[in-house]
Amino acid sequence: MSRILVIRGGALGDFLLTLPAIRLLHEGLDADVEILGYEPFLGLAKDAGLATATRSMEHAALSLFFVPGAELDEEWQAYFAGFSVVISYLYDPDDYFADNLEKAGVETLIRGIHKPLNAGLHAVAQLAAPLETLALFLDEEDRGIVLELGSEAPSAPSTKRSAPRIAFHPGSGSPSKNWDLDEWTRLALLLQEQRSDLELLLVTGEVEEEHGIADHVSGIWKQRSIRFEHLRAQPLRQVADALSATDLFVGQDSGVTHLASVLGIPTVVLFGPTNPEVWAPPHKATRVLRAPGGQLGQLPAESVLEEILRHPAMVSLSESAES
Numbered sequence: 138m139s140r141i142l143v144i145r146g147g148a149l150g151d152f153l154l155t156l157p158a159i160r161l162l163h164e165g166l167d168a169d170v171e172i173l174g175y176e177p178f179l180g181l182a183k184d185a186g187l188a189t190a191t192r193s194m195e196h197a198a199l200s201l202f203f204v205p206g207a208e209l210d211e212e213w214q215a216y217f218a219g220f221s222v223v224i225s226y227l228y229d230p231d232d233y234f235a236d237n238l239e240k241a242g243v244e245t246l247i248r249g250i251h252k253p254l255n256a257g258l259h260a261v262a263q264l265a266a267p268l269e270t271l272a273l274f275l276d277e278e279d280r281g282i283v284l285e286l287g288s289e290a291p292s293a294p295s296t297k298r299s300a301p302r303i304a305f306h307p308g309s310g311s312p313s314k315n316w317d318l319d320e321w322t323r324l325a326l327l328l329q330e331q332r333s334d335l336e337l338l339l340v341t342g343e344v345e346e347e348h349g350i351a352d353h354v355s356g357i358w359k360q361r362s363i364r365f366e367h368l369r370a371q372p373l374r375q376v377a378d379a380l381s382a383t384d385l386f387v388g389q390d391s392g393v394t395h396l397a398s399v400l401g402i403p404t405v406v407l408f409g410p411t412n413p414e415v416w417a418p419p420h421k422a423t424r425v426l427r428a429p430g431g432q433l434g435q436l437p438a439e440s441v442l443e444e445i446l447r448h449p450a451m452v453s454l455s456e457s458a459e460s
Contacts, residue, residue: 138220139168144430146194146227146252148310149373149392150416152178153399154253155226157275157282158265165273166219177373183286184311184374192216202237203229209237218242224267226251247271253415260415281420283401286377301329301454303445304338304383304402307354309391316389316407316433318353323438324387325363331446332458337365338383340393346370385450387441389433390416398423403450407441409433424448 141162152174159182169189172182179191185372198210217223223243228251229235238246249267250454253260265275306319329335339358341351346369355367368379373396380386380397386404388394390411398404403424405424406417409432413425426444428436445451 140171140219141166142220142223143170144173144194144223144225144227146174148158149178151252153392153395154260155264156182156187156399157261157280158268160282161265161268161273161275163187166271177437180282180374181286181377184286186414203233205233205236207237209241214241221245222247224249226264252309255412255415259419261419282399283398283420300334300336301332302336302338302383304386304397305339306340306388306391306393308341308350309389310344314390314409315435318350320438321354322357324348324441325358326361327438327442328445329363337363338379339365339367340376341369342393343370371394384454385445385448387445394418403448405444405448407433422450
């Protein structure tokens with residue numbers, strides 16, 4: 138059986154948007170598919186059965202492959218030469234990495250884009266396009282991959298309860314994509330006025346810690362007597378398990394939003410300056426709310442509340458509570 142290597146760097150959202158292409162490889166070819174990437178993300182693909190094996194790219198010796206004319210590590214050369222096809226999504230504008238892969242013995246290198254263009258095709262389609270070289274074509278209905286994680290993963294800190302639970306993630310990798318923090322508080326208050334039994338899960342990570350978002354939101358919510366649980370800077374798999382125990386997720390254009398969506402969690406995602414036709418999670422249970430003129434400051438909490446309440450997942454919860 139042939140072996141195929143997919144090399145994928147980038148942030149969490151970039152990795153998750155590449156998973157449909159990886160699944161296409163996994164299901165479309167009689168080959169072992171291995172992923173070289175960042176450790177926190179690799180476990181998701183492996184647990185979901187999309188990779189035969191994974192390997193972390195966070196090794197000093199690998200950095201030499203980005204240096205022209207470098208003396209390459211023999212172990213890494215042998216590793217790359219062991220694959221019949223290598224598909225790289227790494228940023229390599231000067232072809233240094235590609236040239237060194239050829240030097241290492243890689244005969245077939247397929248180059249994908251490091252970052253999708255912010256116009257035209259959806260990001261998933263852009264990332265899958267290079268696989269057409271292998272006669273693999275991604276159908277539109279296959280863009281919305283849903284991960285089914287293995288049962289051997291660590292247990293979630295919270296499990297589903299009888300009361301509805303909504304997860305909020307008020308951060309992203311770019312401040313321009315973030316909704317006003319006061320509006321998140323107003324939304325939480327409005328939701329709990331609508332449903333007195335509603336449970337809120339506040340999800341924050343390293344980015345929110347760095348920018349003070351975690352302390353700001355949790356502090357105000359405690360002052361305003363908002364009932365919530367705070368999942369704070371936890372490992373990615375624990376975040377995935379906690380999200381899987383929620384009924385709805387509300388977030389912005391971020392990696393955590395894509396994570397919730399690929400886990401099959403009904404999602405409402407707020408978009409400001411970025412293009413949802415390219416970056417929105419391509420899943421049927423995802424609802425996109427675009428701010429007027431792409432300005433999140435023009436999006437009031439009442440509009441988001443309305444979108445949440447009419448989401449099919451919330452409608453179903455309301456009907457169940459009334460019956």
